[in-house]
Each structure stands twice: as C-alpha cells, then as structure tokens.
Amino acid sequence: MEKLETIKDYKNRIDNALENQFLRSAMDKFAIAYRESRKNAFAGIDTDTLIAEVAEIKRNAIKNNDKLFEEFKSVAQKNGVHVHLAATANEANEIISKIAKDTGSQKIIKSKSMTAEEIHLNKWLENEGLKVTETDLGEWIVQLRHEGPSHMVMPAIHLSRFQVAELFSGVTGKEQDAEIERLVKVARKELREKFVEADMGITGANFVIADTGTIGLVTNEGNARLVTTLPKVHVVLAGIDKLLPTIKDALTIAKVLPRNATGQKLTSYVTWITGPSEYLGDNSVNYPSQSSMSALSPESTFNKREMHIVLLDNGRRKIASDPDFSQILQCVRCGACANVCPVYRMVGGHTLGYIYIGAIGLITTYFFHGAKNAKNLVQNCTNCGACKAVCAAGIDLPRLIKEVHTKIQDEHGHPLKSLMLGKVLRDRKMFHTLLRIASVAQKPFITTQNISDKDSSPKRVSAEEPLYLRHLPLIFFKEHNFRTLPAITKVPFRDRWKSVKANTKQLKETNKKSLKIGIFSGCVQDFVYPEQLEAGLKVIQRLSSNFNTDNYNEHNNKQLNITLEFPMDQSCCGLPALMMGEKDAAADVAVQNVNAFSEYELDYIVTLCASCASHLKHAVPKLVNNTVAKDFADKVIPFSQFVNQVLSYEKQHIKKFDNNNLPLKYNKITWHSPCHLCRGLGIKDDPKQLIKATGNTFVQAKEEETCCGFGGSFSANFPAISREILNRKLDDVENTGADLLVTECPGCVMQLRGGALNQNRKFKVVHLAELLSVKS
Amino acid sequence: MNNINIISEFKEKASLVSAVIHEADTIEDSFRIAISLCKKNFIIASPQLDNSNLPLLEKLCIENGITLLKENLRKYTNGIDMGITFADFGIAETGTIVVSSDSEDKRLSTMISEIHVALLYKSNIRATALDMADELSALTSRPSSYTAFITGPSRTADIERVLAIGVHGPIALHVIIIAA
Structure with missing residues (x-):
C-alpha cells in the first residue's frame, strides 16, 4: 500500500x-x-465567442453522452472496430492486457495519453510482463526516469538538457552531448527501432466522433502516426468525455486546443482514423485475434490492422449527472x-x-x-x-x-482549524469580540512606530495606535516572517462610523439626484485598515458634493446627494470560509450579510475590497439562492468602478482638486490589479484612469494582473509559495522605477506592503482610496 | 476572402511553420522541382501515383540517378530520403495540407522520409478547416480511412521548450502548389 x-x-x-x-x-x-x-x-480571433462555442459543444456532448456512445459504437463496429466500455480503471487495464494476450503482442509502443496515465496503464502492462515504450519524446524521458509527466502537454518541462543528456547516455551506453538538436536525433534513432519491432500500438484520442466512428489525434512529433501505422494492433484509450457528434465539433475544438496549449495555431499533425487502416506487415502472429472477431467477414479484415477502442468511464458518468461538476468534463486537456x-x-x-x-x-x-x-x-x-x-x-x-x-x-x-473558523465566522458578535480581544492580546507583539520612510501606513488616531506585529506570536512559524504583518486596530471602522457619518455633509438640496450608498467594509478594512475606508468615503463625498458640471448624464441631474449607510450587522463576506472548505459557514454568513443590507433600499453597495466585492457579486447569489440575494449582489460595486463610472466625475475634478490637496506627490505611480478586480469583476481600466487623473505619471508594471500571492488562507497554509510569488511581484514593481504602488484590495495591501517593508523596497504601497483622498 | 488572398495566406501560414512553398504550372513541373531537391543516389518513394503521372517521375529519376520506390515501404523504416505524395486539400488559415493516406505505403512515405514533398492543386486550397467541414466529413467517413492534417515538418519542444524539427517524422516539408 x-x-x-x-x-x-x-x-x-x-x-x-x-x-x-x-x-x-x-x-x-x-x-x-x-x-x-x-x-x-489568437490574434484576429474572437476568443471569448470561440471558447463559449467550445463550452456549448462539450456541454451538449456530455448531456447526450449515452446516445453518442451508442451511435459511435454502432458505426465503429460496422467499420470493423472492437468497441469496449470500461467502467473502471482496472477494467480498462484488464481489457487492454487481454487484447495484448489474445493478439500475442509482447512489445507495445505508446503515444502520449493522459488517460493511460490516469489508469496507470504502463505499470499494469509491465506487471503482466509486457514491454511498454513511450514514444513521445517528453513522455519517453519521464518514463526512463520512472516518473510521471509534470505537464499535460509538455511532460518533461521540469528537466534540463543536461539531465536528458545524462539519461540518454545511460540508455545508449554512449556519452551524449547536452545539445538539444542532437538529443532529439538520439530519440529519433532509438525509438525508430521500437516502432519497427512493436506488436501493438496504444494511443489516446483527443476526439471520438460519433457519426463517422472516427478518432482524432492532435500531435506534433509524428509518433502517434507511426504508432497507428507500424504495429498490427492499434488500441485507443479515451475517456467517454471525448465523444463528439461530428467532425465539425472536433474542428472547432481543434481551433482552440493547440492555441491554448502551446500557442500554436495548429500542431504539426492532426490525424483522423476511421476504423482499422491498411496493414501490410507480418500477419503470422495470431491474426486475426480470437477476441470477438466472428462478426466480421474474412474479406473485411484482410490486410487490415486490428483496432480496439476502449472508452473509459472511471467515474465520468457520475460526474456527468452532477449538475454542478459536469462542466469539468468540458475540459479539452490543453x-x-x-x-x-x-x-x-x-x-x-x-x-x-x-x-x-x-x-x-x-x-x-x-x-x-x-x-x-x-x-x-x-x-x-x-x-x-x-x-x-x-x-x-x-x-x-x-x-x-x-x-x-x-x-x-x-x-x-473538517480539520479543527477550519471548523473553528467556520464556527466563529457564523457568529458575527463572537467573531468581532475575538478580534477586539486580539487587538488587546497582540500588545506585547506590536509596534506603534512607522518602520521606515517608505512606510505608507498613515499615522493612526493616537500615538499608541498599533501599526505592526513586531514579531509574530507563537501560533505562527518562522516561515511567515517574509512580510511585516499589520496589527489589529484599536478602533475598528464600525466604531468610527458614528463620527464619520456625523462629519459628512448630508446635503439635502432638492434639485439634486439622491443616491443611497451602503458601505460593505469586509473584516480587513474594518479591523486592520479602517483608514482605507475613511479615505474612500472622503473621496466619494468630495466628488459628489463638488459635482456641478453639465456633463452628468446617467441620472440626468447635475448634482448628487449621497447618503451613506453602514449596516452594523454586516460581517465577513464569507470568502475565507469558502477558501477553508467551510461552505455551510459561508452560506450562513452570506444570509446574514444579505439581511443586514436588505432593509436600507440602497442604490449601490460599495466595497473597497476587491475580494469581498467579487465574492458578494458571484458567490453569494449561488450560496443564497433567492431574489433578495440576487438584488444584493447586483448592487455590489467596487470602489474604483463606482467613482469612475457612477460618480462620473470630470477628470479635471480629481486633478484640480488634488493639485492643491494631494497628500503626496510622486515621481511615478504603478498599479497592481487585484485578481478579484480584474478577473473577478472585469474591472481593468477604472483604477488606472483614476490614478492618471491625479496628474501623476503612471507606469505600467509587467504582469500587473498576476496574483500577489496573498490568497487569504492560502498564504497562511503555504507561506513559502506565497513568499516566492510575492518576491516576483515586488521585482516587477521595483523595475518600473515607481515610488508608489497602488492597489484596491486590503489583502493585496497587506501582502505587498508587508513584503515591501520587510525587504526595504524602494516604493510605498497604498490603497487607491488613500491616493485619491485629501490630506488630513 | 477571395481566392488570391486564400492562396497568399496559405503560403504565408505554411512558411511560418517552416514548410517550404514552391509553385509549378503542371505536374511534370512539380516533379522537376521535387527532383531538384534531391542529391544523387537518393532513395525516394512515391506510392499511389496513377499511370499518367508515374512514367513522368520514373523518367526523371532515371535521368538523375535516383531510386524510386512505389511499394513495400515497410522494408525501409530505417528511413528514405524523400516521399512525394499528392495532398487532397490545403487549409489557408493554418498553412495545413490534408493528405488522405489510407494506403499504408502512402502513409509511410509521409512519415519515414526525411523530406516530404506534397503536391497540392491551387483549386483545392480552402480558407479554413471549418469552411470545409463537409468535405472533411466525407473524407473521414469512409471505413478504413486515414486522413492526415500536416502543418509543417515534425517538431518537438519537449526539451527545455526549445523547438527542434524532425523528431519522428520528416525533417523538411515542401509544398508544391500546382496551378493547373
């Protein structure tokens, strides 16, 4: 075992x-x-439409899988193919080893098949005493190393030419140079012999086409063509999810597959095989085999290879019947x-x-x-x-x-850690009480000092305001020290709300359009970075009350009355619970949040945390399946989109206003796009337009949309990976020469600012709201 | 897309994947071009040529000291120098040729030769694969059919993602577009 x-x-x-x-x-x-x-x-191709088309083709094919199987089976059998359906991995292995036995096959060559990897076919056949050789170069390399592929289409991407040279030196008994062209030739020569002596060839299939009984193979090296031409027996192993109605469907998928896999418009070879093809080799060994050949007339098998197709279920039919998970069978393995x-x-x-x-x-x-x-x-x-x-x-x-x-x-x-998290998050009062206790309990570990002149944490409400955890409490390990973590604030945003609200001018001019805005804070901004929320509210107030141009079309009104609300019963958005595998807790919290906001009759629910926004918008209506939740989700809008599109400010307002009041002037500003903003919500340009509107010079960082490595509980569970992703990100930022990095998610701020401070990077890190807000 | 654009796109896309494009007026011209790519004592294979074309090629081979194989290619799996086959279609969008290779000898001539020369009638070049889905469906619905899309020579990037040409298939692909 x-x-x-x-x-x-x-x-x-x-x-x-x-x-x-x-x-x-x-x-x-x-x-x-x-x-x-x-x-x-993909240049010149409407990628989204094409992907939607592929999804639709696959979705329908999965839905009609049983029908397609019957159709394929009947056509393929008429063409002289033996069609097998294997319920499990072991069944497939048994079928294939029996075919080998019945046909007297000893030497087997294979072209790359992930499905064969899935059922551990090589191991099975080798245990039966058969000699199996992989013929895809990468696959052969990993086979020789007795390991599995490390990528679905580039199996040996983890290995260097030197490792391959050493390996090939062993195989050929001759010293081989670490020169790629030469190593490829070694494989060509060595494997050609294997092709010639093989009794049986095994391939996968990228497409199994029902109406013509055809299989389609997408390859680059040409090995699959030899595997299906030289040996007298051809066995195809494919998941039943590869079934498609027609070649047209396959061609549509073939348009995406190589482009998405390796950035090729098409692979060197796409091979369409319909039944056993002509075979002119030695017929002497057990040919035709006794394996249910009786239905075929001798003429139909004359000069033909023996062809078997093993379609594998291995749980796929069960997945297909699951309304949610069935979509994983849409995968084309790119x-x-x-x-x-x-x-x-x-x-x-x-x-x-x-x-x-x-x-x-x-x-x-x-x-x-x-x-x-x-x-x-x-x-x-x-x-x-x-x-x-x-x-x-x-x-x-x-x-x-x-x-x-x-x-x-x-x-x-459920592990204790995630159970407890779920339990605590479900009970808002308990959760917030714990956070308040933690803010006291962290005392021995905190510092109230800014760490360096690059420290962009603002001075907080009092000199005793905790800023950072000086060293981490013992519940953390050393591996978490790659970033300077912020302390929990003494006064969370919810406790500041009363005075924030009192200080906001609630203009009630009747000629102005009224907008009622709810603020969703999320835990991090409520309890760690309340100043980000305060800054954001200032920006909203300022832009709405200074708004009096003729250019405001959306509401056909020249000015705005903004009423702000902060429902006190709001809690964590629930994403952390989902990340820890606590879906029930996430659903409970979602209901609490929907209810907390439902009585206010809001026009928008603005959040300054991209992760919260994306979760509230997409996950909450799935977790709470009713119209109130949908209405709630529809109103959720991230800060930058709200400011840039709803407030529909005149560019000069930010600029004019800020030229006098901008807290700091920067040489260059760059942007990190939070994953849940750019991909989660599709917001890419609004924040950058706002940054540019401040009159500062904007420079784009490489890979501005790549994750910073935070990922909530991810960085707690896998700090070493989080650290490495962060380092890459910080390098990209530093290479822009910017002295300020702006982002729009408190999680990203925590990760990026923590890393930048810890490593004495040359830039500061702020939330977009902090950049746009007036110096206090 | 008009026909001229389709042809020029085919040429462009095929060249991008390292196929070499030639143009000929007649089949005889195309054979001449193929032979001009040969060295003396080359062994070439061209199975499945019909009786009107075969003598033309045979004559050129004899004149140039080249051995021409027409069948039993299985005996030559160590490699032959060149395979000459007709292609059924060209696909402009990807620079692909479609070779219906049901015959084992024809198939092998496109697999085990160092150089594959494909002869393609201009009129058989289509804009996209999806445009010709019906023709492809007809081609692939025949029992025991073996239809190959070939886009450039055999390639791999399996070692350090460095592109290398000619792993298990031809090291070079020449496509001769025939006008007539």
Whole structure:
C-alpha cells in the first residue's frame, strides 16, 4: 500500500520544488513566453465567442453522452472496430492486457495519453510482463526516469538538457552531448527501432466522433502516426468525455486546443482514423485475434490492422449527472490552467497535480484518484482566477476547487482549524469580540512606530495606535516572517462610523439626484485598515458634493446627494470560509450579510475590497439562492468602478482638486490589479484612469494582473509559495522605477506592503482610496 | 476572402511553420522541382501515383540517378530520403495540407522520409478547416480511412521548450502548389 502523504510531507515537497533553481527559471520563462505566444496565436480571433462555442459543444456532448456512445459504437463496429466500455480503471487495464494476450503482442509502443496515465496503464502492462515504450519524446524521458509527466502537454518541462543528456547516455551506453538538436536525433534513432519491432500500438484520442466512428489525434512529433501505422494492433484509450457528434465539433475544438496549449495555431499533425487502416506487415502472429472477431467477414479484415477502442468511464458518468461538476468534463486537456497558475509557476506539475496537473487536476484528482490524493492538493490554490480566465472550455475552475475542498471535508471530516473558523465566522458578535480581544492580546507583539520612510501606513488616531506585529506570536512559524504583518486596530471602522457619518455633509438640496450608498467594509478594512475606508468615503463625498458640471448624464441631474449607510450587522463576506472548505459557514454568513443590507433600499453597495466585492457579486447569489440575494449582489460595486463610472466625475475634478490637496506627490505611480478586480469583476481600466487623473505619471508594471500571492488562507497554509510569488511581484514593481504602488484590495495591501517593508523596497504601497483622498 | 488572398495566406501560414512553398504550372513541373531537391543516389518513394503521372517521375529519376520506390515501404523504416505524395486539400488559415493516406505505403512515405514533398492543386486550397467541414466529413467517413492534417515538418519542444524539427517524422516539408 502506498503511504498517504501528510500535509507536512506535501509541504516538504513544495520546499524542495522551490529550491530547484532550474525548475524555477524554466517555469518562469515559460509563464512569460506562454502568455505572449497565446496572444499571438489568437490574434484576429474572437476568443471569448470561440471558447463559449467550445463550452456549448462539450456541454451538449456530455448531456447526450449515452446516445453518442451508442451511435459511435454502432458505426465503429460496422467499420470493423472492437468497441469496449470500461467502467473502471482496472477494467480498462484488464481489457487492454487481454487484447495484448489474445493478439500475442509482447512489445507495445505508446503515444502520449493522459488517460493511460490516469489508469496507470504502463505499470499494469509491465506487471503482466509486457514491454511498454513511450514514444513521445517528453513522455519517453519521464518514463526512463520512472516518473510521471509534470505537464499535460509538455511532460518533461521540469528537466534540463543536461539531465536528458545524462539519461540518454545511460540508455545508449554512449556519452551524449547536452545539445538539444542532437538529443532529439538520439530519440529519433532509438525509438525508430521500437516502432519497427512493436506488436501493438496504444494511443489516446483527443476526439471520438460519433457519426463517422472516427478518432482524432492532435500531435506534433509524428509518433502517434507511426504508432497507428507500424504495429498490427492499434488500441485507443479515451475517456467517454471525448465523444463528439461530428467532425465539425472536433474542428472547432481543434481551433482552440493547440492555441491554448502551446500557442500554436495548429500542431504539426492532426490525424483522423476511421476504423482499422491498411496493414501490410507480418500477419503470422495470431491474426486475426480470437477476441470477438466472428462478426466480421474474412474479406473485411484482410490486410487490415486490428483496432480496439476502449472508452473509459472511471467515474465520468457520475460526474456527468452532477449538475454542478459536469462542466469539468468540458475540459479539452490543453493544460492552459497550469500555464497561467501562479502556484504551478513556482512549484511545477509534480507538486501541483497527482496525475492531472493544474487547476483541472486539483478537481479531477478527487474524482479519478480519490480524496486521499486530493486533500492536500486542493488547498494549494490562491483563488486568483487566472485559470478560469484562460480555460478553453469556460470551466469555473476556482469555484469548483473550493467545492471539492468542501466535499472532501464533508466526507472525511473538517480539520479543527477550519471548523473553528467556520464556527466563529457564523457568529458575527463572537467573531468581532475575538478580534477586539486580539487587538488587546497582540500588545506585547506590536509596534506603534512607522518602520521606515517608505512606510505608507498613515499615522493612526493616537500615538499608541498599533501599526505592526513586531514579531509574530507563537501560533505562527518562522516561515511567515517574509512580510511585516499589520496589527489589529484599536478602533475598528464600525466604531468610527458614528463620527464619520456625523462629519459628512448630508446635503439635502432638492434639485439634486439622491443616491443611497451602503458601505460593505469586509473584516480587513474594518479591523486592520479602517483608514482605507475613511479615505474612500472622503473621496466619494468630495466628488459628489463638488459635482456641478453639465456633463452628468446617467441620472440626468447635475448634482448628487449621497447618503451613506453602514449596516452594523454586516460581517465577513464569507470568502475565507469558502477558501477553508467551510461552505455551510459561508452560506450562513452570506444570509446574514444579505439581511443586514436588505432593509436600507440602497442604490449601490460599495466595497473597497476587491475580494469581498467579487465574492458578494458571484458567490453569494449561488450560496443564497433567492431574489433578495440576487438584488444584493447586483448592487455590489467596487470602489474604483463606482467613482469612475457612477460618480462620473470630470477628470479635471480629481486633478484640480488634488493639485492643491494631494497628500503626496510622486515621481511615478504603478498599479497592481487585484485578481478579484480584474478577473473577478472585469474591472481593468477604472483604477488606472483614476490614478492618471491625479496628474501623476503612471507606469505600467509587467504582469500587473498576476496574483500577489496573498490568497487569504492560502498564504497562511503555504507561506513559502506565497513568499516566492510575492518576491516576483515586488521585482516587477521595483523595475518600473515607481515610488508608489497602488492597489484596491486590503489583502493585496497587506501582502505587498508587508513584503515591501520587510525587504526595504524602494516604493510605498497604498490603497487607491488613500491616493485619491485629501490630506488630513 | 477571395481566392488570391486564400492562396497568399496559405503560403504565408505554411512558411511560418517552416514548410517550404514552391509553385509549378503542371505536374511534370512539380516533379522537376521535387527532383531538384534531391542529391544523387537518393532513395525516394512515391506510392499511389496513377499511370499518367508515374512514367513522368520514373523518367526523371532515371535521368538523375535516383531510386524510386512505389511499394513495400515497410522494408525501409530505417528511413528514405524523400516521399512525394499528392495532398487532397490545403487549409489557408493554418498553412495545413490534408493528405488522405489510407494506403499504408502512402502513409509511410509521409512519415519515414526525411523530406516530404506534397503536391497540392491551387483549386483545392480552402480558407479554413471549418469552411470545409463537409468535405472533411466525407473524407473521414469512409471505413478504413486515414486522413492526415500536416502543418509543417515534425517538431518537438519537449526539451527545455526549445523547438527542434524532425523528431519522428520528416525533417523538411515542401509544398508544391500546382496551378493547373
């Protein structure tokens, strides 16, 4: 029995991966190059429409899977193919080894198949005494190393040419230079012999086409063509999710697959095989085989290879019947969700996958390989949403990762830590009481001093106001010291609200349009960064009361009366609970928040936390399935969008006003786009327009939309990865030469400011509201 | 897209994936171009040529000291120098040729040769694969059919993501577009 990996073992593997310098630089180069080549490959194509089309094709194919299977089976059998349906991995393995036995096959060659990896086919066949050789170069390399692929389409991306040279020197018994062209030739020569002597070829299939009984194979090297041409037996192994109605559907998917996988417009080869093709080799060995050949007339098998198609269920039919999870079968296995994943970029595929890698792997591992192999893996997600944004089939990956996390905990028990978090979050009063106690209890650990002249934490309400945790309490470990964490404030925003509200001019001029705005603070701004909220409210007040141009069309009114409300019963948005796999707690909290706001008849619910905003907008209506929740979600709007679009300010207002009052003047300002703002809510330009409107010089950082590594509980669970993602981000910011980094999420501020201070970086970090607010 | 644009897009896209494009007026011209790519003592394969075309190629081979194979390519899996086949279609959007290769010998000639020369009638070049879905469906619905989309030579980037040409298939792909 394989030993179960503990979370500690898993973290050790992560540390090893992070220390692998070759892996780190290879992953990093790839992450950057991929983005560029993908963009070029999709140039001139309406990508969103195409992806929606692919999703629709796959969705329907999954829905009609049983029908497509019957259709395919009947056409393929007429064409002389043996069609098998394997319910489980072992059944598929048994079917394939029986085919080998019946046909007298000893030597087997394979082209790359993730489905074969899924069922551990090689191991099975080798245990049966068969000789199996992978012929895809990368796959052959990892086979020789006795390891699995570390990427779905680039199996050996974790290895250097030197490692390959050493490996090939061993295989050929001859010293091989670490020159890539040459190494490829070595593989060409060595493997050609294997092709010639093989009795049986095994391939996967990218498409299984029902109406013509055809399989489609998408490859680059040409090995699949030899695998399906030289041996006398061809076995296809494919998941039943690969079934499609027509070649037209396959061609539509083929338009996305290579572009999304490797940034190629098309791979070198796409091969369409309809039934057993002509075979002119040696027929002497057990041909035709006794395996249910009787239905076929001798003429129809003359000079034809023997072809079998094994369609694998292995839990897919059950997934297909699940209204929520069925979408994971839309996956076309392009691997793009790994390509853009900030965690994958740091640790590689062996650490971010069991067999299937990347975001889809985090989900399918649970279904195909069980909770025991998925339970650590599924937590290793920053919830940045980069995978969802790139998915070729429009799968809601980040949400489903959290759903799997919850499922595993529901089935196998919730860890104490997450149970307690769920319990505390459900009870707002208890949660807030605990935070208040913590603000006192942290006393021995805090400092009230600004750390350096780069410290952008404002002076707080009193000289005793805690600013940072000087050193971390013992519940944390040393590995968390990569950033300077802020202390909990003495006076949370909710306690400041009364005086904030009293100080705001509540103009009631009848000729003005009235807007009633609710503020959703989120825990971090309420209890850690109340000054961000105060700044934001000042900005809203100022822009609405100074608003008197003729250019305000949206409400056909020249001026605005803004009424601000802060419902006291609001609580945590619930995202942290979901991130910890506590879906029930997240649902309870969602109901509390919806109720807290429902009585106010608000026009907008403004939040200065992008994560809260995205969660409230997208997750809450799913957690609380009623019209009140939908109405609540519809009103949620992030700060920058509200200021830039609803207040519809005249650019000169910010500029004119701020030129006299801007707290600080900067040489250059750059921007970090919170994941939940740019991808979660689709807001990309509003904040930058606002920054530019201040009259400062804006410089764009490289990868401004890449995650900062915070991810809430992610950075608590996987501090080492969080640290490395952060470092990369801070480098990108520093390289712009900016002296101010602006963002719009308190979580990002915590991570970025904490890292910048800890490492004495040359820039300050502020929330957008702080930049736009008047100096007090 | 008009026809001229389709042809020029095909040429452009095929060149981008390292295919070499030639143009010929007739089949005989195209054979001449293919032979001009050969060195003396080359072994070339061109199975499935019909009786009107075969003598033209045979004659050129004899004149140039080249061995021409027409069948039993399975005996030559160590490699042949060049394979010459007709392509059924071209796809402009990706610079792809579609080779219906049901015959094992034709298939092998596109796989085990170092250089693959594909002859493509100009009139068979289509704008996109989806535009010709019906034609492809007809091609692939025949039992025992083996239809290959070929886009440039065989390639890999499996070692350090460095592009290398010619892993298990041809090291070079030449497409000769025939006007007639």
